[in-house]
Structure formats: C-alpha cells, structure tokens
Amino acid sequence: MPELPEVETVRRGLAPALIGAQLVFVDQRRPDLRFPFPENFVARLTGRRVEALGRRAKYLLADLDDAQVLVMHLGMSGSFRIEDESAAPRGDLGPFKRKDTAHDHVEFRLSTGKRIIYNDPRRFGFMQIIPRKTLFEHPLFRNVGIEPLGNELDGAALARLFAGKAAPLKAALLDQTLIAGLGNIYVSEALHRAGLSPRRAAGSLARKDGKPTERAHVLARVIRDVLEEAVAAGGSSLRDHRQADGALGYFQHSFRVYDREGAACPRAGCGGTVKRVVQSGRASFFCGSCQR
Ligand SMILES: [Zn+2]
Numbered sequence: 001m002p003e004l005p006e007v008e009t010v011r012r013g014l015a016p017a018l019i020g021a022q023l024v025f026v027d028q029r030r031p032d033l034r035f036p037f038p039e040n041f042v043a044r045l046t047g048r049r050v051e052a053l054g055r056r057a058k059y060l061l062a063d064l065d066d067a068q069v070l071v072m073h074l075g076m077s078g079s080f081r082i083e084d085e086s087a088a089p090r091g092d093l094g095p096f097k098r099k100d101t102a103h104d105h106v107e108f109r110l111s112t113g114k115r116i117i118y119n120d121p122r123r124f125g126f127m128q129i130i131p132r133k134t135l136f137e138h139p140l141f142r143n144v145g146i147e148p149l150g151n152e153l154d155g156a157a158l159a160r161l162f163a164g165k166a167a168p169l170k171a172a173l174l175d176q177t178l179i180a181g182l183g184n185i186y187v188s189e190a191l192h193r194a195g196l197s198p199r200r201a202a203g204s205l206a207r208k209d210g211k212p213t214e215r216a217h218v219l220a221r222v223i224r225d226v227l228e229e230a231v232a233a234g235g236s237s238l239r240d241h242r243q244a245d246g247a248l249g250y251f252q253h254s255f256r257v258y259d260r261e262g263a264a265c266p267r268a269g270c271g272g273t274v275k276r277v278v279q280s281g282r283a284s285f286f287c288g289s290c291q292r
Contacts, residue, residue: 005230005235014053014116019050022048025109029106033124041129058074072118073127076124079244080116084115104117106127145175148181148224162203168199169201169205192291198284257287272287272289
C-alpha cells in the first residue's frame with residue numbers, strides 16, 4: 001500500500017503535466033472502483049482547468065477552475081502514468097502488449113496533448129468531487145491528523161497528541177486521526193533511527209507537565225528525515241508503486257529494519273538483531289538491543 005512518500009512522489013510527478021492544463025476529454029471505463037464514481041463524473045470534469053495539485057494525508061487534491069476539488073486516492077495498487085498523445089496506444093504494440101492496460105480505469109486527455117491514465121488492478125482506489133469550500137468538513141478529511149511533512153510536526157506536537165496514552169508508540173504513530181499518512185514502513189524506520197521501541201507507551205514522550213521529552217524532539221525530527229529522504233528517492237517500490245513517469249522508487253534499498261527480520265542491526269556498535277513482532281495485527285520490525 002502506498003504510504004505518504006509514495007503519494008507525494010506521484011503528486012510531484014503529475015503536477016507539471018496537470019497544473020494549468022484543461023481536461024478536454026475524460027474516459028471513465030467502469031462505474032466504480034472501491035466506491036462508485038460520483039454522479040456525472042465525466043460531465044463535471046470535462047472542460048475544467050486544473051489550477052493546483054495538492055495533497056492531504058494520502059489524498060491527491062486537484063483544484064479545478066469551478067471551485068471543486070477532484071480528490072483521488074490510490075488505494076492498495078493505484079498508479080498514474082503520463083503518456084503523450086502521439087505515442088502509440090499500448091494495446092497496439094503487438095507482442096509487447098501490456099496485460100495491465102486491462103486495469104486502466106480512467107483516462108484524462110489534456111489540452112497539452114498529454115494523457116494521464118489511472119490504473120488500479122485491485123481497485124481499492126477511489127475518486128470524489130468535493131467543493132473546495134467544504135473540503136475539510138467532508139467525512140474523508142474531518143478527522144485527519146496533522147501533516148508529518150508540514151510544519152505542524154515537532155516534539156511539542158507529539159507530546160500534545162500522545163500525553164496520557166498507554167497505547168504502544170507504534171499504534172499511536174499509525175493512528176491517522178493523530179498524524180496523517182504514516183504507515184508501517186516509515187514508522188518502523190523512524191523508530192529505529194530514534195532508538196525507541198515500538199512497544200514503549202506513547203505517553204512516555206510527554207513529561208508530567210505535558211512538555212515534550214528529549215525523545216519526542218528526536219522522534220519528530222527523524223520522522224521528517226525519513227519521509228523527506230523517501231520522497232527524494234521516489235518512494236519505496238515494494239509491490240505496485242511507480243512514479244508517474246514509470247520509474248521505480250528506490251527507498252526500499254535504504255530500509256534499516258523494515259522487512260529485515262534476522263539481519264544485523266545497522267546501528268554502529270549495536271550488535272543486535274532485527275526482530276519481528278506482531279502488534280495489533282501489523283508486523284513491527286525493530287532491534288531489541290538499541291531501541292528502548
Ligand atoms: Zn540495534
């Protein structure tokens with residue numbers, strides 16, 4: 001499942017093609033993905049110009065020139081690719097015919113001649129059209145936590161969000177109503193960098209007076225570091241993630257603990273081994289020696 005860095009990578013790949021372009025033709029090839037498409041989806045988008053392409057949590061937000069926002073979620077296996085109109089349709093390439101064009105569900109043809117195609121084999125993705133004015137009151141966004149890549153995440157924010165919580169730190173970090181877009185991979189990586197056990201109580205990052213501990217400052221910093229490095233690497237390509245130009249992300253080669261059970265801890269001088277435990281149904285990877 002794409003996490004925040006993968007979605008941000010897709011946003012940065014699509015932005016130059018999409019911003020300022022008009023949607024001259026929209027081809028919707030099925031009635032639904034995870035949910036039905038909005039009513040009159042094609043008619044509401046055709047002729048609209050895209051003014052901006054933002055992101056909130058794992059949602060891509062295309063601001064349209066009629067004050068509506070096209071909201072797009074990649075689900076488990078969604079991806080976008082950009083093609084030039086002049087390029088031969090993939091289906092016509094004979095022996096090189098790509099099987100996965102069967103999962104091309106939406107195509108946006110742009111005034112610039114480019115085409116943006118949404119492909120999603122498992123169809124857990126979805127699209128919505130929501131008025132900009134009420135976007136953040138919509139049920140999709142009402143309870144979404146702070147942005148870990150924005151300026152909101154610091155030690156004080158972690159202390160405020162986690163104070164008094166007996167839940168494991170890992171679970172609190174994955175709670176999307178507290179922090180938006182963090183998933184299993186980047187939480188595992190950040191906790192290793194911070195030297196914090198995923199099993200430690202979340203509330204231990206706040207002092208009795210509610211002020212952040214030194215550990216809270218460190219954790220906030222490494223979360224941002226990990227996410228920024230992952231975005232710079234084009235995200236992590238584990239199953240389906242590709243950037244919009246088709247390139248793979250390569251942050252998976254930088255994993256210190258995620259999916260590395262049994263490997264030596266990469267921290268200099270530690271000598272520990274990466275362990276795997278299951279916490280609330282999700283695998284946690286960590287070093288029992290240097291993560292406390
Ligand atoms: Zn270690």
